[in-house]
Amino acid sequence: MKFNGMEFKSPDSLFYINFRFRMQNRVGFYTNSGDNLGIQEWDARVRRLRLRGDGYILGEKLGYSFQLSFSRGDQDSDNTGVANVVRDAVIFYNFSDRFYVALGQNKLPGNRQRVNSSGQLQFAERSIVNGALTTDRDFGFKAYYNNKIGNSVYHIKAAISTGEGRSVNATDKGLAYTGRVEFLPFGAFKNGGDYSEGDLEREERPKLSIGGVFSFNKATTNTGGQLGKNLYSPVDMRTYMFDAIFKYRGWAFEMEHLSRDADDPLTYDEDNELSYAYEGSGTNYQGSYLFKNNYETAFRYSNLRPGRRLMNLEDRQEVVEFGLTKYLRGHKVKAQLNVNYNIDDNQYAFDNQNNKWGVLFQIELGI
Secondary structure (H helix, E strand, O other), rough: OOOOOEEOOOOOEEEEEEEEEEEEEEEEEEEEOOOOOEEEEEEEEEEEEEEEEEEEEEEOOOOEEEEEEHHHHOOHHHHHOOOOOOEEEEEEOOOOOOOEEEEEEOOOOOOOOHHHHHHOOOOOEEEEEEHHHOOOOEEEEEEEEEEOOEEEEEEEEEEEEEEOOOOOOOOOOOEEEEEEEEOOOOOOOHHHHHHOOOOOOOOOOOOEEEEEEEEEEEEEEEHHHHHHHHEEEEEEEEEEEEEEEEEEEEEEEEEEEEEEOOOOOEOOOOOOOEEEEOOEEEEEEEEEOOOOOOOEEEEEEEEEEEEEEHOOOOEEEEEEEEEEEEEEEEEEEEEEEEEEEEEEOEEOOOOOOOOOOEEEEEEOOOE
């Protein structure tokens, strides 16, 4: 069995496709509170089941990528009311090794943890900061450029998109404008490791990547921009992001800071029912070490703070999390055990009824 997918190429080399799939099966639970360890909620399900294809047609300049999701928790059906099977469907044109453009639906050039594949994470889920403030996927036009200054590398990425997220039936006049800049002062990471958590490549020299993002979503109709439930009236939304990742000899450290504001996050319908856009800020820190037997220990701390106008609607949230991962074939085949403590509204005591413990075990298998 090959672990880089199944490949097919036409005899004249004008057509190529690489198929990959992966699944994530998990079981876990959350307690009633910090000091009441009775189980309040189980989490036992297929978290992700994906099929992906990448390739080119009429030569390597004209490329494509698609990704389909088949598990309910991966289709955003709770927010949209329909099963969104299509995650990615995008066409690329490669002008050169340094510059290419894309048209279609895929991830915006947002925060690093969101752009990372969910198959390249060292915890079973992304952080609460990402969940509340990320930009996610969108349909539109994207451009990507990279170059060097001496041994240093920089990337410039930009997108003009619908602002309404994936698999919408129709779009409105408001668009989203997203730009990202990255700088790698010590050169490129091995095998694209700046977009993979943990130092599985065991970088022999220190490697660092720093990135910044600004996204403006004009007249969005979703509570989270490209994500979330419907608003009763459109709002303008601005999102700011900063992230960094460092790797060296099995050690890996990553941080992200995201913030968002809206002109007026509160929207009402004719019956005075409220639906609001989430605005606020959050920071995520995580670090890890990969032992020579391919066991990895990891720690993560995340905090999420609602904006001033949402103080009466949303609590401050914090999560402290520990992870143990056994890599059997890199990120493609691994077993993960996560233990987390969820802290509500600055109340750290175990006897706070809104705090809770969580335990999650997940196996990932992919090619």
